[in-house]
Amino acid sequence: MSEKRIKMISDRLMVLNPKDLDIIDEGHLHIGHEGAKKGAF
Template identity: 45%
Template sequence: MSTDAIAIERAALLQERLAALEPSNLQVIDESHMHAGHAGARDGASHFRVIISSPQFAGLNPLARHRLVYDRVHDLIPHPIHALAIETGKP
């Protein structure tokens, strides 16, 4: 499987997992190319940035919002996803 196909598959997996948060905005950005040579990248793991807004974030501080995101994807870290940058917002 090509590197691009793997990245697309992993991004789709993140989108699928985060759909449970009923996001009003969800962007999954592959940033693996910015981490070439990094330990996780050498092992074939990916680096992603997630930008997400959800009604479920209402009344939550940023740490609590990040925890909701991590709860959905924790089993994907450290492999196949080595790093996940999260930007959360309210709808």
């Protein structure tokens, strides 16, 4: 996940005023999975 995408997600979630926010990229866990071949976006 690019830094730009992480910032976009973080900015959008911050409107919910979370106490803590961690964005963890687990995309590597889906390599080879049928649904991951084209990506989510």
